[in-house]
Amino acid sequence: MSLKVGDQAPDFEAKNQKDETVKLSDFRGKKVVLYFYPKDNTSGCTAQACNLRDNYSNLQKAGYEVIGVSKDGVKSHQKFAEKQELPFTLIADEDTNINQAYGVWKEKSMYGKKYMGTARTTFLIDEDGKIEDIIEKVKTKEHTAQILK
Structure with missing residues (x-):
């Protein structure tokens, strides 16, 4: 099942990274940037996270909370968030259930080898939990501009 604009965003x-339990429904009443990325501390994922960090106040002024999701664990997220001074939430999706619910867990290919991984995708979710936009062609160094367009 693939999600589309207007659908209710699946709760999770x-x-x-602080080992706290977080639910998407905790953010009702706020707009959410829910971004899926492949791996902590890789060049593209770091560029994307730092772009969001550097523009975090602009995102907040626009009413957004930012939540990053990858299959890395809590400890990996702790190190990544500390190293990059990330002011927003990173969710550990080690069993890929959230990736799968959002349809971003896909077959990928590198050097001719096929494997399953996260397709870098961002969902913009409104105050009522409905998807208002889906960004599939994420520009890691210009991501905030794509969100606030």
Whole structure:
């Protein structure tokens, strides 16, 4: 099942980098940037996270909370968030249930080898939990501009 604009965003419950349980429904009444990325501390994912960090105040002024999701664990997220001074929540989706619910867990290919991984995708979710936009062609160094367009 693939999600589209206007659909209700699937709720989830998972641990963040502070080992706290977070639910998407906790953010009702706020707009959410829910971004899926492949791996902590890789060049593209770091560029994307730092772009969001550097523009975090602009995103907040526009009413957004930012939540990053990858299949890395809590400890990996802790190190990534500390190293890059990330002010927003990172969700550990080690079993890929959230990736799968959002349809971003896909077959990928590198050097002719096929494997399953996260397709870098961002969902903009409104105050009522409905998807208002889906960004599939994420520009890691210009991501905030794509969100606030």
